[in-house]
Amino acid sequence: MRSLVLSGYLLQLECNIEGWMKEASAWRKVRRKDF
Structure with missing residues (x-):
């Protein structure tokens, strides 16, 4: 779950x-x- 949130955050940052x-x-x- 945490990795999903992290990847979503990185995508938003990108x-x-x-x-x-x-x-x-x-x-x-x-x-x-x-x-």
Whole structure:
């Protein structure tokens, strides 16, 4: 049971990191347009 919760947590963390990467690249694009 504990391993199931842990794997679910890691999967969620992976998704969050993926989202942050996309957000960061989007921010870089916006910054490039500004300057």
